[in-house]
Amino acid sequence: MDIGTSLVKYILFIFNIIVSVIGISVIVYGVIIMKSIELIKVNGEVGFPPSGLLPIVLIFMGSIVLFISFLGCCGAISESICMTMSYAVFMLILLTLQLTLIVLRFTNKDNFDLAMGDVIEKAWEVDRGRGGVFDPIQKSLHCCGHYSAADYLMSAQTLPESCCDGACMNPLNIFGGCRAKFVDTMSVNTDRTKYVVIGLIGVEFIGFIFACCLAKNVRNNRAKSWAENEAESGSESGTELRNLP
Template sequence: MSCGISLVKYLLFLFNLLCSICGILLIVFGILLFSNTHNIDDIAEAVQTQQVPITMIVLGSVILLISFFGCCGAIRESYCMSMTYSVLLFVLMIGQLALVIYMWVQKDRYLVMMGDVVEKAWARRTHKADYMDAIQISMECCGKNSYIDYSFQGYYPPSCCKGNNCSIENVYRRGCKQAFVDFWDKNSDVIKYAGLVVAAIEFVGFIFACCLANNIRNYRRRSAY
């Protein structure tokens, strides 16, 4: 093979090796988050309440699978694996672009869905306080609509304040539903443009993989004569 194709080969290998590590880390973190589930009676309930860790595990598995074909196809100079990697990467790129376009066109609907996340967390707070507490700590908010939502119980949970002693003087005033929606509204453009950049990188990887696969096929044809 030429020096240029050899360079492409090792660049693809290193790129997919890094992607494999990222995929493994996503799976590990997803499993760790999922293992923190408390009082789950069945799998259906687990799937419903642990969407984030499940998404991390699935995404990590997909990245690991695609990276496996990329690494093996490049280092073993396998035409079949390189083409499989190209197809899977192309499908992933198309799916990612579809998600970005969906977020672009259906932004208002997407923000409503984010508000529903807090609604569900608030509805389950009596037996699954972990989720509402996590939102209140990360968003620095209190209650679904405001801190007044806790007035009926006569005290505020520790996650509603920065200090250990949570009282009316130091409780977060902002409601979590609005805080959560504002957060995603503010960062939706960052996510969309980041998705486009990643898709562009994936497209370059797709072109490189196709070039490598084509060169491998031509090299084997020439060697057969």
């Protein structure tokens, strides 16, 4: 194996170790966000609120990156063309999906914010502040009502405890509306996620290039070795024929 192939091999291995660390960091980041989100209980069922979707996506994405980088490490060390090309194909698919998500996020920000607002609107329409699904959403997001606490007052309802940080008699303790709070929360989190994904795309693209280079070099070296062996075998056969009486 030539020096160039050895260099690419170890660069790809070290690179995938770094990618593995990044994948683990994305998983940890998702877990931290998930822990900051309070569970909600609806009809006796405990689960995550709508804002819990983002950390789940991050954990899932980090797990995929970790798996692919492990495949790349194994392919680099073993110099397996099959594993290295599989790694390159998976990386290309992942790059395409991530780039598509980023483009959609950039070009459809208003639609995204509208969709997040619709989540709260539908929850309010179903519950109307009667202590069902909307109460745990208020506890999780620290908000009150669809647009504001006035939603309860217009329905001739008293403010629930989830609407206030302390006694609801004090207007300063009342939280703002859930729709705006949820849209802002998701917008901030997705902006952070966007930059994390952009960084991953850049790193993964470098890994894709190194994987293709390594697979090409290993294939060329093996073809060269095979040709040399065939030439040596042919030379030995010719010598044996000449030596026959």
